[in-house]
Amino acid sequence: xxxxxxxxxxxxxxxxxxxxxxxxxxxxxxxxxxxxxxxxxxxxxxxxxxxxxxxxxxxxxxxxxxxxxxxxxxxxxxxx
Amino acid sequence: xxxxxxxxxxxxxxxxxxxxxxxxxxxxxxxxxxxxxxxxxxxxxxxxxxxxxxxxxxxxxxxxxxxxxxxxxxxxxxxxxxxxxxxxxxxxxxxxxxxxxxxxxxxxxxxxxxxxxxxxxxxxxxxxxxxxxxxxxxxxxxxxxxxxxxxxxxxxxxxxxxxxxxxxxxxxxxxxxxxxxxxxxxxxxxxxxxxxxxxxxxxxxxxxxxxxxxxxxxxxxxx
Numbered sequence: 001x002x003x004x005x006x007x008x009x010x011x012x013x014x015x016x017x018x019x020x021x022x023x024x025x026x027x028x029x030x031x032x033x034x035x036x037x038x039x040x041x042x043x044x045x046x047x048x049x050x051x052x053x054x055x056x057x058x059x060x061x062x063x064x065x066x067x068x069x070x071x072x073x074x075x076x077x078x079x080x
Numbered sequence: 081x082x083x084x085x086x087x088x089x090x091x092x093x094x095x096x097x098x099x100x101x102x103x104x105x106x107x108x109x110x111x112x113x114x115x116x117x118x119x120x121x122x123x124x125x126x127x128x129x130x131x132x133x134x135x136x137x138x139x140x141x142x143x144x145x146x147x148x149x150x151x152x153x154x155x156x157x158x159x160x161x162x163x164x165x166x167x168x169x170x171x172x173x174x175x176x177x178x179x180x181x182x183x184x185x186x187x188x189x190x191x192x193x194x195x196x197x198x199x200x201x202x203x204x205x206x207x208x209x210x211x212x213x214x215x216x217x218x219x220x221x222x223x224x225x226x227x228x229x230x231x232x233x234x235x236x237x238x239x240x241x242x243x244x245x246x247x248x249x250x251x252x253x254x255x256x257x258x259x260x261x262x263x264x265x266x267x268x269x270x271x272x273x274x275x276x277x278x279x280x281x282x283x284x285x286x287x288x289x290x291x292x293x294x295x296x297x298x299x300x301x302x303x
Contacts, residue, residue: 009183013183013228014183014186014259016183016184016185016186016187016188016226016259017188065141065145068174068181070173070180070181070228070229071181071183071228
């Protein structure tokens with residue numbers, strides 16, 4: 001089983017990378033872009049067959065280490 | 081004063097830090113992060129700069145779980161003095177020994193230069209030998225020094241004198257090199273025994289280095 005964790009800066013927390021990418025897109029003529037947020041994706045391969053249990057454990061990993069919840073939100077997706 | 085300087089894999093400012101504290105007459109010891117106790121008699125623990133664990137995931141995120149950090153937390157809880165410089169500051173934030181978090185610098189660059197900073201509060205041991213409004217010239221060198229803390233928390237921190245250093249120019253006007261909230265360069269905890277700052281006082285500890293202002297800062301720790 002795989003867990004895919006997406007981590008982004010919380011809405012309201014200014015994202016310097018997102019801002020720079022947005023600026024670059026604009027100068028390339030992609031004017032339809034309203035906002036850019038840059039995050040990171042962490043892919044975990046788990047030896048766990050129970051989806052709920054996996055989700056619970058990965059949530060714990062996010063809260064403990066993977067995300068800094070002062071500034072970051074995370075989203076967990078389980079892939080079988 | 082006895083000072084313990086913590087070394088993680090990737091720490092690179094431990095010798096400069098030791099040199100600076102030796103200059104003001106402190107006994108220093110560099111301790112490995114696997115240690116589970118702070119050496120007996122230690123009065124100040126310094127977490128120096130560098131790139132602990134290669135800054136992987138987030139600066140300081142992995143160092144936070146080293147065995148020594150549990151001991152540092154207990155030491156701080158008992159009222160012991162802790163100073164985090166640069167990466168050390170980031171580690172203290174990740175450890176929740178200090179409030180807030182670091183983001184990438186606003187301009188996304190690694191910024192390495194001399195930077196003026198201003199004392200906003202000297203009602204703490206660290207900056208006790210300086211005056212409010214004093215301007216110091218201290219090197220900064222970081223890519224993740226963009227300090228963030230929520231508005232409500234920030235207000236409380238001001239009220240309690242926890243915002244201790246601010247980036248400025250030579251005249252004291254705000255000059256923000258990294259996008260930090262209110263150009264904050266250094267803070268302390270509510271009990272005023274845990275300090276964190278991005279500038280490197282140990283790199284400004286004698287004339288030949290371009291500034292001795294760092295000595296004026298760290299001298300606060302000695303009686």
